[in-house]
Structures are given as C-alpha cells and as structure tokens.
Amino acid sequence: MPETTYLDATELVLNMGPQHPSTHGVLRVILKLDGEKVIGTECVIGYLHRGVEKIAENRTYAQFVPYVDRMDYVAAVSNGLGYCLAVEKLLGVEAPPRAQAVRVILTELNRIASHLIWLGTHALDVGAITPLFYCMREREEILNIFERYCGARLTTHAFRIGGLQYETYDGFERDVRAFCDMFLPKVDEYEDLLTGNRIWVARLKNIGILTADECKAYGVTGPLLRAAGVRWDLRKAQPYSGYDQYEFEIPTGVNGDSYDRYLVRIQEMRQSVRIIRQALDGLPGGPIMGKVPKVIKPPVGEVYLSIEAPKGELGYYIVSDGSTQPYRVRVRPPSFVNLQALDRMCRGALVADVVVVIGTIDIVLGEVDR
Amino acid sequence: MRQCAGARVCDELMSADKPEGKPQPATKSPPAMAATAWEDELTRQLKQHFGSQISEFSTYLGQQFLVASPEAVIPILEHLKQEAGFDYLVDVTAVDYPDRPERFELVYILYSFARNHRIRIKTRIAEGVRPRTAVGVYPTANWLEREVFDMFGIEFEGHPDMRRILLPEDWSGHPLRKDTSILAMDNRWVKEHLGIESGQ
Amino acid sequence: MKPSAWRKFLRTVFFIDLIEGLWVTFHYQRPKYIYTEQYPAERPKIGERFRGAPRLNTNPETGETLCIACNLCALACPEGLIVVSSERNEKTRRKELTSFTFDTSRCMFCGLCEDACPTDALELTQDFELASYSRQGAIWDRQMLEEGPRPTQYVY
Numbered sequence: 011m012p013e014t015t016y017l018d019a020t021e022l023v024l025n026m027g028p029q030h031p032s033t034h035g036v037l038r039v040i041l042k043l044d045g046e047k048v049i050g051t052e053c054v055i056g057y058l059h060r061g062v063e064k065i066a067e068n069r070t071y072a073q074f075v076p077y078v079d080r081m082d083y084v085a086a087v088s089n090g091l092g093y094c095l096a097v098e099k100l101l102g103v104e105a106p107p108r109a110q111a112v113r114v115i116l117t118e119l120n121r122i123a124s125h126l127i128w129l130g131t132h133a134l135d136v137g138a139i140t141p142l143f144y145c146m147r148e149r150e151e152i153l154n155i156f157e158r159y160c161g162a163r164l165t166t167h168a169f170r171i172g173g174l175q176y177e178t179y180d181g182f183e184r185d186v187r188a189f190c191d192m193f194l195p196k197v198d199e200y201e202d203l204l205t206g207n208r209i210w211v212a213r214l215k216n217i218g219i220l221t222a223d224e225c226k227a228y229g230v231t232g233p234l235l236r237a238a239g240v241r242w243d244l245r246k247a248q249p250y251s252g253y254d255q256y257e258f259e260i261p262t263g264v265n266g267d268s269y270d271r272y273l274v275r276i277q278e279m280r281q282s283v284r285i286i287r288q289a290l291d292g293l294p295g296g297p298i299m300g301k302v303p304k305v306i307k308p309p310v311g312e313v314y315l316s317i318e319a320p321k322g323e324l325g326y327y328i329v330s331d332g333s334t335q336p337y338r339v340r341v342r343p344p345s346f347v348n349l350q351a352l353d354r355m356c357r358g359a360l361v362a363d364v365v366v367v368i369g370t371i372d373i374v375l376g377e378v379d380r
Numbered sequence: 381m382r383q384c385a386g387a388r389v390c391d392e393l394m395s396a397d398k399p400e401g402k403p404q405p406a407t408k409s410p411p412a413m414a415a416t417a418w419e420d421e422l423t424r425q426l427k428q429h430f431g432s433q434i435s436e437f438s439t440y441l442g443q444q445f446l447v448a449s450p451e452a453v454i455p456i457l458e459h460l461k462q463e464a465g466f467d468y469l470v471d472v473t474a475v476d477y478p479d480r481p482e483r484f485e486l487v488y489i490l491y492s493f494a495r496n497h498r499i500r501i502k503t504r505i506a507e508g509v510r511p512r513t514a515v516g517v518y519p520t521a522n523w524l525e526r527e528v529f530d531m532f533g534i535e536f537e538g539h540p541d542m543r544r545i546l547l548p549e550d551w552s553g554h555p556l557r558k559d560t561s562i563l564a565m566d567n568r569w570v571k572e573h574l575g576i577e578s579g580q
Numbered sequence: 581m582k583p584s585a586w587r588k589f590l591r592t593v594f595f596i597d598l599i600e601g602l603w604v605t606f607h608y609q610r611p612k613y614i615y616t617e618q619y620p621a622e623r624p625k626i627g628e629r630f631r632g633a634p635r636l637n638t639n640p641e642t643g644e645t646l647c648i649a650c651n652l653c654a655l656a657c658p659e660g661l662i663v664v665s666s667e668r669n670e671k672t673r674r675k676e677l678t679s680f681t682f683d684t685s686r687c688m689f690c691g692l693c694e695d696a697c698p699t700d701a702l703e704l705t706q707d708f709e710l711a712s713y714s715r716q717g718a719i720w721d722r723q724m725l726e727e728g729p730r731p732t733q734y735v736y
Contacts, residue, residue: 056546063531064555064562073658076690099441140605147615158627161704167690175695176629202604206597226467226493229520240493247496311413311440314489314500316470327487329475332411338556342471342489350523379546 020044024361028057032135032365035375039352039364046360051353055346058379066339071097071306072171074339079165081341082377084127087120087156088319090169095250096315096326097171098300100308108296109173110252115186115289116159116168117251118282122193123152124320125275129200132272132369136213141203148196151189158185172302183290190283197279205273214269218355218367221266228351232322232344233278234371237263237270244318256288268370275372307334321345321372341380345373415440422464422499429459445500450486450511453503457488457517460499466490469518470498472525474532478558482506484534488514505534513539531556626706631689633707634682636722637700646701649675653693653702661686662693677722684710685718 026039036057042050062081066074078093079086091113098104105113130145153163158179160168168174204210220230222238235242243260245253261277263270310332316325322344331337348371355367415438423437426446433452438445448456460466470489477483482504491498505511513536514521525536526545533554535542544551553560591597617624626632637646649666661683666675694704712718 056544056548059546061555061562064560068562069658073656073692076658076688076692080688102441150615154627157630159629161627161629161631161691162689165688165690179627179629199604203601207601208592208597227519229469229518242493309413310411311415313441314443314471314498323470325471325489327471327473327489338475340471340473342473346523346527347520350520 021049026364028054032368034131034368034373035378037349037368037373037375037378039368041361041364043361048356048359048361048364051356051364053349053352055349055375055378058375060380062380063339063341066336068335070334071308071336074336075170076165076167078341079167080376081343081380082124082319082321082324082345082374083164084374085120085124085320086164086166087116087168088124088317088324090167091117091251092315092317092319092324092326094169094171095317096313096328097306097308098302099315100311100313100328100330101171101302101306103172103300103302105173105251105300106297107252107294109298109300111289111293112174112178112298113169113251114253114256115286115293116156116166118286118289119152119155119186119189121282121320122279123149125279126152128275128320128369128372129272132366132372133204135365135369136210138204138207138210141200144196144200144203148193151192155182155185155189158182170299171306173297173299175299177298183293186286186290190287194280194283197276201276205276211269213362213366214272214370215267216265217268217359217363218370219265219267220351220355224351224354225266228354229347230322230351232319232348232372233271233274234266234322234348234351236260237274238266239264244316244323248316250315250317253285255292256285258285258288268366271370305334307332316342319344321374321377322348343377343380345371345375345377349373349378413440415445418444418446425464426456426459430456443498443500445502447502447504450503450505450509453486453488453501454512454514454517456501457490457514460490460501461517464492465494466492466499468493469514469520469524472514472521472528474528474534474556476532476556476558480504484532486511486528486534507533510535510537512537515539530554533557626708628706630706630708631691631694631704633705633710634684634687634693634720635703635705635707636680637703645677646699647677647680647697648699648701649677650698652696652698656692656696658690658692659683659686659688680722682720683718684720685715 022043022045024041024043026041028036028038030037038054038057040052040054041048042052060080062077065077069077075090075093078089082089126145126149130142133139133141156166156168157163159182160166160176220228220234220238222235222240225235225238225240239262241260241262244250246260258281259277261274261281263274308330310330312327312329314325314327316323318324323342324344325342327338327340327342328336329338352367352371355371356364359367418437418439423446426434426437430448430452434446434448434456436447438447468491470491471487472489473487475485475487477485484505484507486503486505488501489498490501503511511534513525515525515538522539522541523545525539526541526543528534529536529542530544530546531554543549547555638644639646647664649664651664654660654662654664663679663681664677665679666677668674669676689704691704693702697703710718
C-alpha cells in the first residue's frame with residue numbers, strides 16, 4: 011500500500027486487529043478506507059505460526075499425526091486423512107476397504123461439523139445470533155460420535171498410517187444413522203432462518219464476487235471455486251479412499267458471490283449426509299489396518315497428495331530420505347491461499363462487507379499460519 | 381533417533397534412564413529416488429521449446445516432474461499456462477539439501493483443470509541466487525513466495541512485496557533451513573533471558 | 581400484476597420471510613429437551629475411549645504395578661515428556677519400576693503412549709479436570725499417576 015501521511019485527509023488507515031470477534035482467529039487486516047469504502051486491504055498473518063513443518067522434520071511419521079490435527083483444528087479428521095494417505099502412498103500401502111469406508115464416514119461427518127461452525131460463526135458476524143446455537147447443538151452430536159469413537163472431540167487423531175487404530179464402537183452405526191436422520195430437517199431449519207431472509211440476502215448478495223477465472227488465477231479452491239461455477243471437486247476428479255464408489259453431486263453456484271457460497275455449503279452438507287448413508291449401507295467387514303511395518307521407513311522419494319478438505323484443496327508434499335523421520339513435510343493449506351484473494355474480493359466494498367467476505371472464505375488461522 | 385527437546389522435568393526427577401542425545405534432524409541429503417523416465421506428448425513439446433534447459437523428465441509413484449535450470453523456470457511456467465492449459469498453480473515450496481552446492485530445490489506444482497493432471501517443476505538454486513518471481517504468471521504465487529522467503533531465505537526478484545509473512549518482521553534467521561536447530565534457538569533464548577544453561 | 585409478483589410484493593410488505601425465521605425460533609420456546617448441562621453439579625457422560633488424564637494401572641489383586649518399565653511409552657511420545665526409570669532386580673532378573681514421570685503440561689493427549697504400552701499399564705482415563713495451581717503441579721510422578729487427580733467436588 012502506498013504511504014499516507016497525517017495530512018492526507020481523504021484516506022483512513024484502520025486496523026482490524028488480531029483480537030477481533032469477526033476475524034475467525036488471530037488475523038490482522040489493515041484496511042485503507044475512503045470514508046466507509048475500502049480502497050485496499052492488507053492481511054498480516056503469522057500470529058498462530060507454530061512451525062509445524064519444522065517439527066515434522068524431528069518426529070517420526072507416526073508421531074507426527076497428532077500435530078497434523080492441530081492445523082485446521084475445526085476439521086481435524088480431514089487433515090489426518092490427507093497426511094495418512096500421503097504417507098501410505100509413499101509406502102505403497104493401501105488401507106483395507108473397511109478402513110476406507112469408516113474413514114469416509116468420519117471425514118464427511120467432519121465436513122458437516124466444519125460447515126456447521128462456518129455457518130454459525132458467519133451468521134454471527136453478519137448479525138444473526140440464533141443459527142450459532144443451533145449449529146453448535148448439531149455439532150455436539152457429531153463431536154459425541156467422535157468422542158465415543160476415538161477419544162477426543164476436536165483433535166481427534168482418528169487415523170493411523172495404514173488404516174485405523176480403533177474398531178468402530180458398538181453403537182456406531184446406530185448413532186451415525188440417528189444423526190443423519192436428525193440432521194436433514196435441521197438443515198431445512200437453517201435455510202428457513204436464513205435463505206429467504208431479506209436481511210441475509212441483502213448482506214450477502216453481490217458481495218465478494220470472485221469469477222471463475224480469478225479463482226483459478228488466485229489458486230482458490232473449495233466452495234469458493236464451486237460457487238463461481240466451476241464444477242470441480244477433488245473427490246470426483248481424483249478420488250481417494252474409495253470416494254468413487256459413492257454417488258453424490260457437486261453443488262455449484264452461478265455468480266461467485268457470498269450468497270452462492272452459502273448455498274453451496276448448505277448443499278454440501280446435504281450431500282455429505284448422502285455419502286454417509288451410502289457408506290454405512292455398504293460398510294464392508296474385514297481388517298482395519300493394512301500391512302504396515304512396525305517402524306515406518308518409506309523408500310527415498312517424494313509425493314504430493316491433496317484431498318478435498320472442507321476449506322479447499324489441502325495438500326501434503328512429503329519428501330522422504332529413507333529414514334524414520336521425514337526430510338520435509340510441506341502442507342499446502344487451502345485457507346492460506348484462499349485468503350490471498352481477500353484483497354481482490356474487497357475492492358469497493360464497505361467495511362461491513364469485509365467482515366462478510368472474511369466469513370465466506372472460511373479461514374481457520376491454525377491452517378493459515380500452521 | 382529420538383529427541384526429547386524441552387522435557388521440563390525438575391532436577392531431582394531427572395534420572396539416568398532419560399534418553400540422551402541431541403535431536404538429529406536429517407542433515408545429509410537423501411540418496412536419489414528411484415524415479416523412472418517420463419515421456420509423452422507434453423515432454424516432447426517441452427523438449428522442443430526448451431531443449432537443454434530441462435535436464436530431467438521423471439516420474440515417481442505416478443507423479444511426474446521435471447528438473448529445469450533456474451533461468452528457464454518462468455518461461456516454462458508461461459508456456460505451460462498458455463499452451464498446455466496448466467492454469468492453476470497449486471504450490472510453491474522449497475527443500476533444503478545443505479550438502480549439495482546448489483542447496484535449495486525450488487518446487488512448483490501445477491495443475492490443469494482440463495487435463496485433470498498435476499506436474500511438478502523443480503529447479504536447483506544455490507544460496508544467494510534470486511530467481512524470478514512467478515507472480516506475473518500466476519497471482520497465487522504472491523504469498524507462497526513470501527512464505528518461501530520467510531522460511532528459507534530465497535529472495536524472488538521482481539516480487540511486489542518481498543517481506544516476511546508468517547514470522548515477525550524483525551526475526552533473524554530462516555527456520556526451515558537445515559542448519560537452524562530448534563534446540564539451539566531454545567538454548568540461546570534460555571541463556572539470555574533466564575540465565576541458565578539449558579531448559580532440557 | 582402477475583400472481584408471482586403480487587405474491588412477492590405481499591411477502592415483502594408483510595415481512596413473511598422474517599416471520600418464517602421467527603417461527604423457527606419461537607417454536608423452541610418450550611423445548612422438550614433442554615440442551616444445557618448443569619456443570620459442575622452434574623458431570624457429563626463421557627465416552628469410554630476418552631483420552632483424558634493418564635493413569636498407571638496396578639494389578640487389582642496384588643496391588644503391584646503392571647508397568648514393566650519397557651520404556652515404549654517414552655519412545656512413542658511425540659513430545660518426549662515421559663521419563664521412566666527402573667532398576668534391575670537381581671532376584672527375579674527383571675526390571676522394576678522405580679519412578680515414572682509424566683508431564684501433563686506439555687501432553688497433547690494423543691494416545692500414542694497408551695497404544696504403545698504392551699501391558700495396558702498406562703491408560704488415559706476419562707478425567708479431564710487436570711488443573712493445578714502451579715506448573716510443578718502439572719508434572720505428575722508415580723504416586724499421583726496411580727491415584728489420579730482429585731478435582732474438587734462441588735455440592736449444591
């Protein structure tokens with residue numbers, strides 16, 4: 011941003027500091043304003059930087075799995091899935107079909123949980139307080155399922171390299187089915203509250219438009235890309251963990267504005283329930299752990315594997331030197347790359363719209379900063 | 381190889397059985413991986429345009445990559461974007477091999493929506509070399525290159541805003557280089573601020 | 581006006597879309613199921629596999645510890661916060677546990693130590709109330725590990 015002096019009376023530099031209820035974490039946005047209109051923004055990140063990539067070089071492959079949960083802490087299961095799949099690809103092992111199906115169920119439940127947090131906090135930022143409580147109530151059910159399955163609600167450490175550690179607990183299928191049956195009417199409830207609501211539409215329509223070409227140029231993936239009209243989902247384009255067996259649709263939007271992104275994510279929640287039901291119906295029996303050696307020492311090489319996390323394309327680039335510790339682990343975080351487009355999306359918007367745009371990108375600072 | 385960095389046990393509980401040794405992250409470069417050659421329409425096209433500037437076309441585990449010389453990287457990216465339809469830059473990152481004379485290996489990962497295919501472009505640069513920025517080709521590279529600079533110290537020429545992004549502005553050092561040891565950093569801080577030898 | 585435009589006009593003027601949203605909230609006014617848990621008067625029901633406070637198990641009949649001092653948990657821990665010390669008992673030719681230190685202030689409760697233990701001696705229980713008044717209080721030695729933390733019980 012060009013320098014401004016105190017005598018420059020038409021432009022105001024406002025700091026939306028790291029402690030702010032609407033920035034979804036410790037994100038600092040420096041706004042350059044002309045009255046209420048935003049001329050430019052600058053994001054300052056790094057307040058939550060923990061050096062996960064450096065830690066990875068000092069831990070063994072299996073020891074690093076709990077750290078991976080803590081990056082995108084809202085969707086911890088997806089992070090674990092990506093990392094385990096990447097290491098399994100390096101090793102040349104594939105998880106058995108039962109493990110893959112349970113992984114899909116847990117990952118889709120996690121996608122619903124992540125979108126619920128997104129919906130609750132985004133609605134809260136815009137001003138609607140009620141959806142937050144309702145979303146948290148549904149999320150409690152999902153977190154209870156996670157707790158009964160793997161022992162933790164948020165940082166689940168659900169998967170291991172090669173499969174699963176825990177067999178599904180006794181009431182797993184019943185609980186998940188009960189959740190799916192309970193959840194679909196609740197999504198209709200959220201839509202009743204928000205979709206036709208004139209305040210919601212006025213706050214979200216035509217705000218933060220990012221066209222398909224701009225999305226591709228900025229490397230933006232996930233629901234933002236789909237709302238711009240590009241029918242692309244890594245679960246269909248490059249399926250992993252048995253996703254090609256399940257039938258589901260990819261919801262897309264038309265304009266690429268915040269309202270379309272909201273609709274896309276609501277539809278994604280419904281499609282996730284569809285996938286979970288299909289996976290439960292066809293849940294195979296069998297072992298839950300593949301043939302992985304006790305000491306994981308992949309051959310020298312490198313791999314890049316990405317999955318469709320709730321926020322976008324989450325990629326892991328792992329370089330192995332043949333020892334028990336990875337040589338380099340690079341995490342390609344979707345929120346980091348999506349956040350770059352904030353400047354583009356906020357051109358000409360008002361200050362209140364900046365809050366809406368930060369909400370629609372769906373960032374989690376743990377992932378942006380790692 | 382185990383590390384017990386930062387196990388803050390009080391002195392009387394420190395016992396003889398505690399695993400000894402400083403953490404040893406890998407500093408020796410790994411041996412070459414078992415990559416096989418990659419040959420198809422795209423490689424022929426690239427060979428035609430860039431000839432000797434691409435030293436290697438390989439594939440490992442089904443993922444294709446090519447190794448190019450540093451000056452050729454931006455023209456290759458431009459060519460791939462315009463001619464071959466690789467319109468999405470997935471990632472820019474680097475790996476540090478301190479043994480080699482050209483210690484950093486800069487990796488660009490590209491994806492093409494039309495082909496549904498990912499390739500990697502690698503280049504080896506020595507310390508102090510300033511590669512050209514890819515921001516002109518893909519705006520995604522803006523923050524990604526800032527992060528590479530922050531973590532490794534590789535400056536990109538022509539970048540609109542070459543500053544640290546994740547670490548504070550006044551941080552000295554580049555953490556992801558292999559010669560930066562977290563334990564040494566911890567010991568330095570502890571000596572300076574607490575006056576004790578080590579927190580271990 | 582066309583019927584759909586008329587309908588839209590009426591919806592806008594009479595705030596029908598807002599009333600639909602308000603109806604959703606109003607019908608929760610007398611809920612059948614209250615979601616609020618009265619903690620700490622009633623503790624929540626926690627799953628069996630919950631990874632909470634660590635505990636060193638003892639054999640219920642003999643009262644001896646089940647730990648064989650194999651150090652596998654210390655090796656498995658990503659943070660390296662378990663310190664196991666043992667001495668060799670000449671009579672039985674086996675290692676006997678002398679002291680066991682677990683630093684809960686740096687533990688991330690990942691469960692790798694519990695998975696690694698061959699005798700089920702180290703277990704992560706369902707206790708989540710681990711607060712202490714000092715940093716030293718978070719480093720648990722063997723006695724605390726075996727008994728478990730004792731959080732204050734609130735009686736109403």
